[in-house]
Amino acid sequence: VAQPEWIDVERWLTRTVVKPGPEHERALTTAQERGMPPIEVQPTSGKLLNLLVKISGARRVLEIGTLAGFSSIWMAQALPEDGHLDTLEYLPEHAAVARENLASAGLSEKVTVHVGPALDSLPGLTGSYDLVFIDADKQNNSRYLEWAVRLGRPGTVVVLDNTVWEGALLDTSRDAANAPSIVESLELLGGPLFDATVIQTTGSKGWDGFALAIVK
Ligand code: SAM
Helix, strand or coil, X not given: CCCHHHHHHHHHHHHHHHCCCHHHHHHHHHHHHCCCCCCCCCHHHHHHHHHHHHHHCCCEEEEECCCCCHHHHHHHCCCCCCCEEEEEECCHHHHHHHHHHHHHXXXXXXXXXXXXXXXXXXXXXXXCCCEEEECCCHHHHHHHHHHHHHHCCCCCEXXXXXXXXXXXXXXXXXXXXXXXXXXXXXXHHCCCCXXXXXXXXXXXXXXEEEEEEEEC
């Protein structure tokens, strides 16, 4: 559970350093108005994704888990003129809101929202992607990592969200539905296919973390 001080610090950092634009605020407001769950990345992480796209010089980005397009906006804004983001979303109603938010942000041309279960959409995509952001159903984390390897190349940047899960990786019985798959995906990241680390985070989304990796 997020502690008030973590949230205050996150707000201060967001206001002072990250400085989201009206398009980011609008994406959050629209999601809230449509009754979508507030499970998008925090603004500090959105900006990190934006910077990772720039740092890696990514031209083709793949996102699994769109929601209202908040993280998609951050990443698409960092792409070069000829860059493109493919984002995969299971629920048509989430995809519709994401498309609206991306259009308001002037990013419709740069982003394709693919609707349906990601495991159905992935075989229809062709590589190679320069950066892959995984933030969908945790049960399929390992499958998505395998797809990141298949659709990537050596050096492809992979970000996997929600990897600490309030510490449930130490005791998976705390969340039997998700924690075992999170642990399995971390073991995969620690294996021969990836060069990886995990950063723990606190803030409005509680105690969690994200993995940052490159495909070997
Ligand atoms: N990346 C988004 C952001 O930070 O703004 C948040 C994504 S939210 C945590 C997870 C999204 O994944 C939800 O919109 C959910 O509907 C979608 N999702 C769940 N299972 C999925 C699946 N099998 N295939 C594709 N999307 C899925």
